[in-house]
Structure formats: structure tokens, C-alpha cells
Amino acid sequence: MGSKSVEDLLEASAGFHFSGFHLDNLALGNSEVEQPTTSAAESVHKQPFVIGVAGGAASGKTTVCDMIIEQLHDQRVVLVNQDSFYHNLSEEELMRVHEYNFDHPDVIILEGILIFHDPRVRDLMNMKIFVDTDADVRLARRIRRDTVEKGREIGTVLDQYSKFVKPAFDDFILPTKKYADIIIPRGGDNHVAIDLIVQHIRTKLGQHDLCKIYPNLYVIQSTFQIRGMHTLIRDAQTTKHDFVFYSDRLIRLVVEHGLGHLPFTEKQVTTPTGSVYTGVDFCKRLCGVSVIRSGESMENALRACCKGIKIGKILIHREGDNGQQLIYEKLPKDISDRHVLLLDPILGTGNSAVQAISLLIRKGVPESNIIFLNLISAPQGVHVVCKSFPRIKIVTSEIDTGLNEDFRVIPGMGEFGDRYFGTDDDEQQHVTTPA
Numbered sequence: 001m002g003s004k005s006v007e008d009l010l011e012a013s014a015g016f017h018f019s020g021f022h023l024d025n026l027a028l029g030n031s032e033v034e035q036p037t038t039s040a041a042e043s044v045h046k047q048p049f050v051i052g053v054a055g056g057a058a059s060g061k062t063t064v065c066d067m068i069i070e071q072l073h074d075q076r077v078v079l080v081n082q083d084s085f086y087h088n089l090s091e092e093e094l095m096r097v098h099e100y101n102f103d104h105p106d107v108i109i110l111e112g113i114l115i116f117h118d119p120r121v122r123d124l125m126n127m128k129i130f131v132d133t134d135a136d137v138r139l140a141r142r143i144r145r146d147t148v149e150k151g152r153e154i155g156t157v158l159d160q161y162s163k164f165v166k167p168a169f170d171d172f173i174l175p176t177k178k179y180a181d182i183i184i185p186r187g188g189d190n191h192v193a194i195d196l197i198v199q200h201i202r203t204k205l206g207q208h209d210l211c212k213i214y215p216n217l218y219v220i221q222s223t224f225q226i227r228g229m230h231t232l233i234r235d236a237q238t239t240k241h242d243f244v245f246y247s248d249r250l251i252r253l254v255v256e257h258g259l260g261h262l263p264f265t266e267k268q269v270t271t272p273t274g275s276v277y278t279g280v281d282f283c284k285r286l287c288g289v290s291v292i293r294s295g296e297s298m299e300n301a302l303r304a305c306c307k308g309i310k311i312g313k314i315l316i317h318r319e320g321d322n323g324q325q326l327i328y329e330k331l332p333k334d335i336s337d338r339h340v341l342l343l344d345p346i347l348g349t350g351n352s353a354v355q356a357i358s359l360l361i362r363k364g365v366p367e368s369n370i371i372f373l374n375l376i377s378a379p380q381g382v383h384v385v386c387k388s389f390p391r392i393k394i395v396t397s398e399i400d401t402g403l404n405e406d407f408r409v410i411p412g413m414g415e416f417g418d419r420y421f422g423t424d425d426d427e428q429q430h431v432t433t434p435a
Contacts, residue, residue: 049201049212050124054115054176055131056169058141060187061112064131067188071198113169116176126215129197130180131187135166181215192266192278210379210399214386218395220257226250230398234413240422247345247420250375250397252301255341258373258395259305262286262339286339287332289314291356294417295343298373302341310338314359316352324355336364339371345416347377347396348409350384357389367391375416376400378409 051068053061069077116122116130139161146152177183184193211217220226229246232238238246262283269277288302288311289295299311312331316324332338340360347353353372360370368391377396380403385394404410413419 049126051127051129052115052125053112053129053131055113056138056173057113057165058138058145059131059133061131063188064184064194067194068198072201113173116179117172122179128180129182129184130177132183132185133187210382216386216390216393217382218393219399220253220397226397234411243419248301251298254373254375254395254397255301255305258341258371261371261393283339285337286341287312287335288341288343289331291316291344291352294345297345297420298343314356316355324352326355326359329359331363339369340365342370342372345375346409347374347381348403349407350381353381353385354388357392371395376409378403
């Protein structure tokens with residue numbers, strides 16, 4: 001097999017160049033993407049949405065990639081095949097091919113099974129998938145593949161497996177499972193997981209450029225209904241009754257979308273017709289935390305979606321230009337064992353959000369267990385939060401233009417808490433408090 005760099009393959013197929021790195025296994029390119037900047041004058045670079053697929057040998061990585069590509073038939077997809085990254089072997093070496101360890105990082109330039117081994121490469125990925133297949137299944141597939149397709153003796157295959165493949169999996173591949181964003185049990189046989197992954201990819205490719213830069217940022221898909229509701233709640237002439245009504249509708253959509261990012265387990269149930277339906281089971285241990293007072297407007301929607309959910313409170317006071325100060329917190333005692341939905345309608349500068357998230361982490365909540373829900377986000381706040389906490393998730397309904405000289409979100413929707421709770425006055429009506 002020839003040894004090729006991913007730069008050559010991607011430049012030929014997608015017109016994209018990587019400096020100094022090799023990537024495998026699936027690269028999805030859709031459009032020009034703006035790199036994280038705070039100035040519109042800074043440069044824009046082309047960058048694909050990159051997905052790494054790892055797992056043990058014969059775990060079904062190629063099958064998973066093929067299924068994803070098949071379902072993404074309307075997207076521009078580039079598959080960088082893992083087999084392109086083995087060094088050439090001489091004729092003498094080919095005679096002793098069973099003695100070579102193809103599963104050790106000092107032998108491979110880059111291959112699917114080791115895709116998460118190098119942290120420099122991991123940092124380039126927008127999504128990391130680990131295909132987790134039972135060891136006995138992988139061995140059976142390897143025996144069938146090597147004996148039928150490559151004409152090897154079964155004894156030689158078993159010897160290579162016990163000498164190289166199994167120890168390398170335990171030492172180099174299995175430990176990288178912890179870096180995965182998504183784990184697919186049973187590989188290509190897990191149609192539910194692959195369908196959800198494809199749905200997620202389609203959403204990301206069609207979203208704001210910031211979503212391609214930050215894989216932990218999610219904007220709910222815009223429709224005329226959503227755009228119309230934003231038009232109403234952003235209008236300074238909208239009455240309090242209508243502002244509350246349409247804000248509640250938008251908040252419910254954001255909450256529902258946020259709940260979709262909680263972990264799930266596959267579950268089969270029997271329907272009234274006696275048929276078996278394969279679905280998913282909800283995450284049970286979660287709670288909400290609202291940033292007082294605007295965040296309290298989102299509590300009813302959360303309670304409507306999650307019966308009996310516990311909700312904590314955080315009060316952060318803005319002290320002019322001197323930053324934010326934590327004033328009050330009341331959180332569930334077992335919050336460290338729960339997934340947390342952090343509630344605040346506006347993400348502006350990101351300073352209050354950083355304070356709130358930092359408090360949750362100090363209370364023992366894993367960063368990856370926090371989902372931050374809001375209605376509108378300023379790019380500056382997205383940069384601050386995503387750079388500070390790359391493993392939390394942000395779910396919003398729209399990303400606004402930016403902040404004005406007073407650090408207020410524009411175009412914004414005014415002082416949300418005052419408009420929602422009916423405490424606004426003429427001077428405050430057009431002001432947005434940054435989160």
C-alpha cells in the first residue's frame with residue numbers, strides 16, 4: 001500500500017490544505033467557516049467539519065463511515081481512507097507480514113484505530129466517534145476477513161492477534177475512548193445511534209459559522225415561525241402579554257432542544273399492537289439552575305418538560321466595569337451527580353455565564369454535564385464561554401450581530417427580565433443585560 005498524506009488527498013478532493021498534520025477518517029466540508037475572532041476585519045479561512053472515527057480493528061469503523069456517507073448523500077463528503085497511512089513494505093517484509101505490528105503508533109503514520117492518540121490531531125476534530133464492538137465479534141470479523149479476503153492461515157491470524165492486535169488495543173486504542181464525544185456500541189448494527197449522528201451532522205453543516213468552529217454550540221433550526229416569534233419579542237412596541245407569550249414559546253423550543261443533548265440509552269418497548277419499537281430512554285438525573293432573575297423566566301418551560309425536576313438559583317451582580325460578583329447561590333446538594341441545564345435568556349459578554357459555570361464546576365459538576373440554554377447569543381460571549389469551557393454545550397435560538405460600545409447585545413431584545421416580569425420603564429426598555 002502506498003503511503004500518502006491526508007493533505008494530498010484533501011487537496012485533490014476538497015481543495016483544503018492542512019499544515020503539518022494528518023487526519024483520518026471522515027472529513028465533511030460544506031462552506032467557508034469563520035475562525036474564532038473578535039474583529040470582523042480578521043481573516044476568514046476555509047475549514048471542513050471534521051469527524052474522527054476510532055475503534056479497534058474490525059470494530060466496524062468503515063461500515064459506520066459508509067452508513068453516514070450514504071445518508072448524507074446531499075452533502076459534500078470526503079472520506080479519507082485509513083488504509084492510505086501504512087508505510088510501504090518491501091517484498092521481503094511482505095513475506096513476513098504476519099510479524100509486523102500494524103496497531104502500534106510507531107508503525108502507523110495515522111490510521112483510524114489510533115485517530116485519537118495524538119492530542120494535536122484530536123484538537124482539529126469537530127466530532128469524535130468511537131466504535132465500541134465486543135472483542136469476540138472483532139476477532140471473528142478479523143479471522144473471516146484475513147482468511148477469506150487475504151488468504152492467510154487461521155493460525156497466523158490468531159498468532160498476530162494475540163501478539164500484537166490485542167495488546168495494542170488495550171494499550172493504545174481503548175484508553176482513547178474517553179476522548180470520544182459519541183460512543184457507538186455494536187458499530188454499524190446500531191442504526192438508532194447512526195441516525196442521530198447523521199441528524200446532528202446535517203444540523204451543524206446548515207448552521208451559523210460559529211457552530212462549525214465550536215462543536216459544542218447549537219442553534220435550533222430556524223423556521224418562519226421562529227423568525228416571526230423573534231420579530232415580535234424584539235419589537236419595542238410589543239405588549240408585555242405578547243412578549244411573555246412568544247418568549248415562552250421560544251423558551252420551550254430551546255429547552256426541548258437542550259434535553260435532546262442529554263445522554264440516552266437504547267430501549268425496546270412493546271406497542272399496543274404487540275409490535276416491538278426500538279427507541280431511547282431519557283436521562284433521569286438532571287436539574288435546572290437559573291441565573292436570577294432573567295433565568296427564572298425559563299423555569300416553567302423546564303418544569304413542563306421534566307416533571308418534578310429540581311431547580312437551583314444563582315444571583316450574579318454586575319458592578320459597572322469592575323466585572324461580576326456572585327451574591328447568592330442555592331443548589332441541590334447532589335448537583336455533582338446530575339446533568340445541569342443552566343438557564344439565562346441572554347448570552348452577551350459571557351462574563352456572568354463564566355461565573356455561573358465556574359461555580360457549578362467548583363460544586364463538582366463535570367464540565368461535560370452542563371448545558372447552557374439561552375434565547376440569543378452574541379458572538380463575543382460565545383467565544384468567551386466556548387474557549388473557557390470547551391466541553392459544555394450551548395443551545396440558543398439565534399446568534400445576534402454583536403455588542404455595542406456599552407457591551408449591550410445588538411440588535412437584542414431589550415432588558416429581558418424587566419420586559420418579561422413587567423418591571424421595565426422608559427429608560428430601561430431598550431437595554432439588554434449581557435450574561
